[in-house]
Amino acid sequence: MTAPAHEQARDLVPFGQAVRAWFLISLQTFGGPAGQIAVMQRTLVEERRWIGQRRFNHALNYCMLLPGPEAQQLAIYIGWLLNGTRGGLVAGVLFVLPGMAALLALSAVYVAFGDTAAVTGLFAGLAPAVLAIVAQAVIRVARRSLTRPALIALAVAAFAALALFAVPFPVVIAVAAPAGWLLHRHRPGALGGREGNGDGGPAPVIPDDALHHAPPGARHTLKVLAAGLLAWAVPLVAVVLATGTGSTLTAQGLFFSGTALVTFGGAYAVLAFVAQRAVETYGWLTPGEMVRGLALAETTPGPLIMVVQFVAFLGAYRDPGTLAPWAAAVLGALLTTWVTFVPCFLFIFLGAPHVERLRGNPAISAALTGITAAVVGVIANLALYFTLHTLFARTAERSWGPFTTVVPDPSSLSPAALAITGVALLLTFRLGWPILRTLALCAALGLATALIPG
Numbered sequence: 001m002t003a004p005a006h007e008q009a010r011d012l013v014p015f016g017q018a019v020r021a022w023f024l025i026s027l028q029t030f031g032g033p034a035g036q037i038a039v040m041q042r043t044l045v046e047e048r049r050w051i052g053q054r055r056f057n058h059a060l061n062y063c064m065l066l067p068g069p070e071a072q073q074l075a076i077y078i079g080w081l082l083n084g085t086r087g088g089l090v091a092g093v094l095f096v097l098p099g100m101a102a103l104l105a106l107s108a109v110y111v112a113f114g115d116t117a118a119v120t121g122l123f124a125g126l127a128p129a130v131l132a133i134v135a136q137a138v139i140r141v142a143r144r145s146l147t148r149p150a151l152i153a154l155a156v157a158a159f160a161a162l163a164l165f166a167v168p169f170p171v172v173i174a175v176a177a178p179a180g181w182l183l184h185r186h187r188p189g190a191l192g193g194r195e196g197n198g199d200g201g202p203a204p205v206i207p208d209d210a211l212h213h214a215p216p217g218a219r220h221t222l223k224v225l226a227a228g229l230l231a232w233a234v235p236l237v238a239v240v241l242a243t244g245t246g247s248t249l250t251a252q253g254l255f256f257s258g259t260a261l262v263t264f265g266g267a268y269a270v271l272a273f274v275a276q277r278a279v280e281t282y283g284w285l286t287p288g289e290m291v292r293g294l295a296l297a298e299t300t301p302g303p304l305i306m307v308v309q310f311v312a313f314l315g316a317y318r319d320p321g322t323l324a325p326w327a328a329a330v331l332g333a334l335l336t337t338w339v340t341f342v343p344c345f346l347f348i349f350l351g352a353p354h355v356e357r358l359r360g361n362p363a364i365s366a367a368l369t370g371i372t373a374a375v376v377g378v379i380a381n382l383a384l385y386f387t388l389h390t391l392f393a394r395t396a397e398r399s400w401g402p403f404t405t406v407v408p409d410p411s412s413l414s415p416a417a418l419a420i421t422g423v424a425l426l427l428t429f430r431l432g433w434p435i436l437r438t439l440a441l442c443a444a445l446g447l448a449t450a451l452i453p454g
Contacts, residue, residue, distance in 0.1 A: 012206050013050055013082050019090055021048065022079065026094045028435045029071070029301040030130050034379040036071035036095075036303075038137030039435070041144070044078060045204075051078060052204040053144055055211065061368035062355045064173060064375055067261055068344045069303035072096060076348040081211040085349065092345055099302020100309065100337055106296050107313040107333065108326075117450045123296070125446015127390045128417050129439045132424035134383040142376045150183050151373040158377025163384055164405060172374055180370020181363055216353035228346035232257070235338055239331070248319040251282065252312045252332050257339040259308070274308060284315025305340060312336035391417050416449045 011018075025043055029036045037060065045056050059081070063073040072095045079091025109119060146152045154176060161167040161175075214220060236253045243249050259274060275290045285293070293310035300306070316332030317325045358364045385406070388395050392408035424442050427433040433441075 011083050011087075012210060012212065015083055015086070018079070018083050018087060019094075022075070022091045022094045025075070026096075026098050027301060029095065029099065029303075030126070030133055030435070030439060033069070033071045033304075034137040034141075034382050035130065035133040037074065037379070038133065038140050040071070040074065040078070041137075041140060045144075049203070049205045050082060051206065051211070052208060055081070055204075055208055057145060057372045058355070058359055058365075058368060059352075060375065061371045062351065063348075064371055064378075066344075066347045066351075068341075068347065069305050072303050072341070073344050073348055076345055077352055080348060080352055082206075084212050087212075088348060089345065092341070092348075096302050096306065096337070096341055099297075099300050099306050102300040103296060103302075103306055103309050104313070104330070104333055106300070107310050107329070110292070110296075110310075111314065111317055111329070118447060121447040121450025122443050123446070124414075124416065124450060125420055125443040126439060128421035128446075129424040129442035131383075131387055131390055131421050132428040132438065133435060134379075134386055135425065136428055138376070138380050138383050141379060145372050145376055150187070151369070154179060154370055154373035155376040155380070158374035159380045160377075162378065162381040169378065172378065173371055176370040176374035177367040178370070180373070181367045183370070184362065184366030213356045214353045216357060220353065221350060224346065224349045228342065228349070232339060232342045232346075235335060239335055243321055243323070247321045248282075248284075248316050249321070249328065249332050249335060252284075252315060253335050253339055255282075256308055256312070256336045260340045260343045274311065278311045278315065282315065284311055284318070289314060306337070308340055309333045309337050391421065416446070420445050420449075 013021075021043065025039055028039045041056065044050050045053055056078070059077040060070070060074050063070040063077060066073055072092060075095040076088045076092035080088035083090070106119075113119075142155065146155055158172050158176060161172050162169070236257065239247075239249050239253055255277065275287070278284045279287050279290055290311070293307045293314075294304075296310060297304050297307035310333075312332040312335070313329045317329035320328030323331070388406055388408050391413060392410075393412035393414065394409040395406050396409070398405055398407045420442050423445065424438055427438045427441065428435075
């Protein structure tokens, strides 16, 4: 898709340089949304300084309100700010491309060879390394966003609501926005600067007012909506015509199109629903295989919701209809990926012009600042979740009055995972190793642990 001439003339970063930057970011998007947001924060805000902290947070706040993978939508938004429509397309596509290719290959390996010691060992080493990435994300985002006691209190409250009371993510965000607005209204200094976050960071090399913007209007909305719906529908209609309305591929295309519109709160919030339907209703895979797919998705780059590709691959392979099993599996995986991520581009290209126009509104900015603080608590909760499920083989929910907590089984602690986690933390925080080198060493340690006898 070629961007209009006026957008090509407004590239704030040379387009080739932007493509290379997004490709390098895409290779480091491990660790779920926490790690992915941290990678973009470090690369775009701190190192390249293409965008300021306030604009980064403003875009992130909007993406947190949307269904779908917020980190990928943040990449689309920032790509749009820097290079217009084609920048958003490149950033969004590259964000998922490595993970899609990796998970497609791993799905094929799983179907062909099942569980092998080498594959298991590699992921046993990668998962602890991801813990270090997530821990770094929590510290970085908190340090840059929680600049006032009131914001710290909002972050702690969000973490407690999620970790102790099992409050649904959308409810946390819905409460954080009016909390920010009320603080701005009754204690104007409680949130800090104009937008209440991002103060004191490095000045961006591109001024805020120079970033791409487009006037919202009915014509723009209709054009984006028509293009997005057409892009979503054409492959799905082609599959229906080729395989029939009762085929597995058609069922997958329709089911995952629906889930893409209701994934509020990130992948974890919808995976229980996906697992229940995929295992019990459609019979595409077993409960154990759903867990294996989640583990693969957590330790490959890209959004965690990419696990749906693994689900579709297995389901189409086992019920290919008139197609060859391998052809059906690949087609099912690609179709599912397509219908899952096309809505993300639609949400950003439709909403970003309106969000940009509201950027100077103090009340809206204060509400979004409340969301920023809550996001830190959300990332911390994800870090806790990932830690428990990486270091311990078994966990269980325990209720203590109004509290509901996940308690690990101490006897299921993995000494190898604990040791590799220690190495990853040392390399990340003490020695300052880059993410890719840390991941490579930890993967090698995991492989060695799995293959060395005893």
